Amino acid sequence: MKLDAKIPSGPLTEKWDNYKFEMKLISPSNKRKYKAIVVGSGLAGASAAASLAELGYNVDCFCYQDSPRRAHSISAQGGINAAKNYQNDGDSIYRLFYDTVKGGDFRSREANVYRLAQVSNNIIDQCAAQGVPFAREYGGLLDNRSFGGSQVSRTFYARGQTGQQLLLGAYSALSRQIGLGKVKMYNRTEMLDIVVVDDRAVGIVVRDMINGKISSYAADVVILTTGGYGNVYYLSTNAIGCNVTAAYRAYKKGALFANPCYTQIHPTCIPVSGDYQSKLTLMSESLRNDGRIWVPIAKGDKRPAAQIPEDERDYFLERKYPSFGNLAPRDISSRSAKEACDDGRGVGETGVGVYLDFADAIGRLGKNVIAERYGNLFDMYERITGEDPYTVPMRIYPASHYTMGGLWVDYNLESTIPGLFVLGEANFSDHGANRLGASALMQGLADGYFVVPYTVGNHFATKGPAGVDTTHPEFKKVEEEVKQRTEKFLSIGGNRSADSFHRELGTIMWDNCGMGRNEAGLKKALEMIPKVREEFWQNLKVLGKNEELNQALEYAGRVADFIEFSEVMCHDALDRNESCGAHFREEYQTAEGEAMRNDNDYLYVAAWEYKGVGQKPEIHKEPLEYENIKLATRSYK
Amino acid sequence: MNLTLYVWRQKNADDKGRMETYQANDISSHMSFLEMLDVVNERLLTDGIEPIAFDHDCREGICGMCSLVINGNPHGPEKGTTVCQLHMRHFKDGDKIYIEPWRAKAFPVIKDLIVDRSAFDRIMQAGGFVSVNTGGTPDANAIPIPKENADTAMDAAQCIGCGACVAACKNASAMLFLAAKVSQYAYLPQGQAERTERVKNMLTQMDLEGFGNCTNFYECEAVCPKEISVKFIAKLNREFLRATVKKP
Numbered sequence: 001m002k003l004d005a006k007i008p009s010g011p012l013t014e015k016w017d018n019y020k021f022e023m024k025l026i027s028p029s030n031k032r033k034y035k036a037i038v039v040g041s042g043l044a045g046a047s048a049a050a051s052l053a054e055l056g057y058n059v060d061c062f063c064y065q066d067s068p069r070r071a072h073s074i075s076a077q078g079g080i081n082a083a084k085n086y087q088n089d090g091d092s093i094y095r096l097f098y099d100t101v102k103g104g105d106f107r108s109r110e111a112n113v114y115r116l117a118q119v120s121n122n123i124i125d126q127c128a129a130q131g132v133p134f135a136r137e138y139g140g141l142l143d144n145r146s147f148g149g150s151q152v153s154r155t156f157y158a159r160g161q162t163g164q165q166l167l168l169g170a171y172s173a174l175s176r177q178i179g180l181g182k183v184k185m186y187n188r189t190e191m192l193d194i195v196v197v198d199d200r201a202v203g204i205v206v207r208d209m210i211n212g213k214i215s216s217y218a219a220d221v222v223i224l225t226t227g228g229y230g231n232v233y234y235l236s237t238n239a240i241g242c243n244v245t246a247a248y249r250a251y252k253k254g255a256l257f258a259n260p261c262y263t264q265i266h267p268t269c270i271p272v273s274g275d276y277q278s279k280l281t282l283m284s285e286s287l288r289n290d291g292r293i294w295v296p297i298a299k300g301d302k303r304p305a306a307q308i309p310e311d312e313r314d315y316f317l318e319r320k321y322p323s324f325g326n327l328a329p330r331d332i333s334s335r336s337a338k339e340a341c342d343d344g345r346g347v348g349e350t351g352v353g354v355y356l357d358f359a360d361a362i363g364r365l366g367k368n369v370i371a372e373r374y375g376n377l378f379d380m381y382e383r384i385t386g387e388d389p390y391t392v393p394m395r396i397y398p399a400s401h402y403t404m405g406g407l408w409v410d411y412n413l414e415s416t417i418p419g420l421f422v423l424g425e426a427n428f429s430d431h432g433a434n435r436l437g438a439s440a441l442m443q444g445l446a447d448g449y450f451v452v453p454y455t456v457g458n459h460f461a462t463k464g465p466a467g468v469d470t471t472h473p474e475f476k477k478v479e480e481e482v483k484q485r486t487e488k489f490l491s492i493g494g495n496r497s498a499d500s501f502h503r504e505l506g507t508i509m510w511d512n513c514g515m516g517r518n519e520a521g522l523k524k525a526l527e528m529i530p531k532v533r534e535e536f537w538q539n540l541k542v543l544g545k546n547e548e549l550n551q552a553l554e555y556a557g558r559v560a561d562f563i564e565f566s567e568v569m570c571h572d573a574l575d576r577n578e579s580c581g582a583h584f585r586e587e588y589q590t591a592e593g594e595a596m597r598n599d600n601d602y603l604y605v606a607a608w609e610y611k612g613v614g615q616k617p618e619i620h621k622e623p624l625e626y627e628n629i630k631l632a633t634r635s636y637k
Numbered sequence: 638m639n640l641t642l643y644v645w646r647q648k649n650a651d652d653k654g655r656m657e658t659y660q661a662n663d664i665s666s667h668m669s670f671l672e673m674l675d676v677v678n679e680r681l682l683t684d685g686i687e688p689i690a691f692d693h694d695c696r697e698g699i700c701g702m703c704s705l706v707i708n709g710n711p712h713g714p715e716k717g718t719t720v721c722q723l724h725m726r727h728f729k730d731g732d733k734i735y736i737e738p739w740r741a742k743a744f745p746v747i748k749d750l751i752v753d754r755s756a757f758d759r760i761m762q763a764g765g766f767v768s769v770n771t772g773g774t775p776d777a778n779a780i781p782i783p784k785e786n787a788d789t790a791m792d793a794a795q796c797i798g799c800g801a802c803v804a805a806c807k808n809a810s811a812m813l814f815l816a817a818k819v820s821q822y823a824y825l826p827q828g829q830a831e832r833t834e835r836v837k838n839m840l841t842q843m844d845l846e847g848f849g850n851c852t853n854f855y856e857c858e859a860v861c862p863k864e865i866s867v868k869f870i871a872k873l874n875r876e877f878l879r880a881t882v883k884k885p
Contacts, residue, residue, distance in 0.1 A: 140781025
């Protein structure tokens with residue numbers, strides 16, 4: 001299979017504009033003859049569904065939650081980047097583009113990232129027009145803050161709930177189209193498979209989560225906006241329901257999965273406190289604007305933070321990366337925290353945590369200023385830990401947060417299955433091997449508001465209607481497969497819950513394919529995972545039946561897919577004999593413990609093709625070509 | 638600690654439903670309330686009893702999915718806290734805990750502790766938006782908004798749409814939910830063009846869905862996990878009055 005990214009020719013700065021002109025159009029009166037299916041209703045899904053409906057296309061939108069407003073984009077806290085340069089501090093589209101490529105450790109496509117930086121400004125305009133209550137200065141203009149991996153202030157925010165406000169903006173646009181009848185919304189409906197006829201995605205098979213009914217929906221294009229797979233580690237900052245199923249089902253039907261080993265471990269999360277833990281809570285990266293990260297210099301120093309004098313503290317990020325300090329990128333900050341804890345200098349009861357200390361900032365700015373900036377985050381921390389971060393430093397530790405890998409897409413955001421588009425976190429396209437803070441919201445909305453309305457229109461105009469409805473035998477066949485699989489979960493009658501298998505898998509992945517990876521560990525994981533899979537299909541216990549709301553049954557399906565998918569991740573991590581961004585192979589590091597990239601051998605996107613359960617997938621390589629940016633060793637020192 | 642749980646079990650919308658008693662032993666005070674239920678569910682599964690169904694997702698207090706009435710209080714005893722962020726350190730050994738779903742005509746029970754809140758979506762579809770299409774919008778800094786107004790709009794916009802306000806209200810009114818959205822737009826220049834129609838359409842839909850009206854008991858504000866102020870209900874009333882007397 002030859003991967004064609006379909007990157008338009010011409011200079012970088014003109015590619016997108018020229019391409020938009022070259023694309024074919026559909027006249028207004030013909031748009032209503034086309035239908036798009038959108039799976040997911042987060043930033044990417046809601047914005048795509050609303051924008052396509054505004055243009056005049058018919059849209060069916062699906063989400064597993066009880067309302068599209070609850071998609072996990074809502075949890076994003078810190079902000080959204082844009083190259084507005086409102087602060088007059090030297091920002092530009094090119095700088096945002098450069099920072100994003102550099103932050104991604106030179107493993108993303110130039111053309112995609114440049115387009116992202118270009119449309120970032122439109123996003124802010126769009127959201128302001130929707131009535132998103134961004135933070136403002138006293139003069140009434142928009143306020144900005146700084147984020148990791150950048151030396152300009154380009155992050156727009158709405159207190160600590162930026163994701164919520166942006167999602168509610170997109171949800172309001174979606175709601176308007178639902179009210180107008182242009183979008184038909186299916187809540188509590190989970191996509192369980194995709195239907196491909198004559199090498200074109202023509203629909204999906206879903207399960208109604210209230211009555212268990214399995215049914216088919218056909219369309220002229222299918223758009224997946226189903227988020228990332230961070231829950232493969234069991235514990236993550238993702239919502240409990242976040243899963244890989246939609247993407248994995250597409251992969252099994254022929255879509256290639258790109259760079260699955262690029263998983264972001266976020267540096268600032270509340271540490272694990274016990275075995276019963278169901279999720280980890282993120283403390284926004286924006287806290288690193290004012291908080292200082294440190295551990296005691298002496299190993300095993302168990303004194304309370306306040307009793308450790310200044311000269312016995314190691315502000316390790318400031319020491320190692322003086323020019324970025326506490327705002328070093330996420331992958332670097334996470335690894336440094338892990339190193340400190342592995343070295344026996346971790347803090348808290350478990351010794352698995354580092355301090356994030358606001359004492360200096362409170363002394364400098366006063367408690368009120370800090371409360372205004374981060375009040376809701378401080379409250380949340382206190383609710384969860386029972387400790388007051390205004391008086392005792394926060395304890396934080398890295399946790400699985402975001403996945404840069406995802407289904408492979410070309411410049412149109414179309415996967416290797418024609419007619420199947422993938423947006424937002426579910427695709428792999430823009431963040432390379434590491435995503436910078438406040439860029440996920442930007443990408444989700446860029447894809448949904450400003451990219452896919454053009455490229456899907458072009459797809460309709462060049463390919464025409466799919467011409468297949470749900471009476472096609474392929475739909476019946478896939479429905480039957482889904483039904484059998486569902487019955488299988490219920491009929492195993494073993495002794496273990498899906499949750500227990502998920503925990504077991506999560507531990508294997510965190511230990512062997514988490515913040516640090518090595519060949520021996522990855523090979524061990526590839527031996528252990530098939531055993532988990534085999535036991536799962538023999539010893540799973542799910543009570544109840546299909547024809548009713550059955551949360552254990554839903555969960556079993558998701559865990560089954562996570563188990564199979566985790567092998568693809570390990571194969572990818574094993575293939576990539578270099579350290580880049582969030583992918584840190586312990587064999588490949590400098591004497592100072594920094595990541596050692598290998599551009600001679602690994603300057604490519606690894607896209608994996610399904611070859612059967614338990615079989616090693618086949619790798620396809622898309623070479624990365626840098627025409628504008630000079631490859632360099634990332635330095636934040 | 639050891640606890641006794643009295644939990645509402647209801648097979649489906651047609652079932653009558655009943656309270657069941659379960660023991661929750663060896664519960665750590667560090668657990669969240671939902672993690673305590675996870676542990677109970679895991680043990681029920683071992684005993685061959687179908688786990689208790691309850692809504693939850695983000696478990697960090699923002700998605701608005703979780704929705705339990707604990708000892709008569711929507712979201713439980715802690716002020717400004719969703720159930721998913723309620724921790725067991727607020728309970729003590731030997732406590733009896735009653736767990737029920739949201740109770741309101743407009744929120745019918747689907748199963749056990751899960752209710753149907755799609756009425757909220759339909760209220761939003763009736764007017765909870767600014768009618769701008771994607772593209773062609775002015776520069777975001779073209780319209781300065783006084784910080785005070787932006788902050789007030791944000792205070793209202795924090796609503797997570799969980800429905801605790803309805804569950805707490807003896808009239809099962811959705812006025813606080815509505816007020817949050819109507820106020821957000823009323824304080825911003827972007828919301829002015831549709832200000833009159835928005836409040837009328839959303840209130841009409843609220844009535845159609847079977848929610849009651851506000852009689853100023855402020856139970857909604859007391860249970861709101863985002864502590865949204867009832868002053869926005871006053872704003873809503875004012876907006877409605879304005880809309881009804883304003884000439885088209």
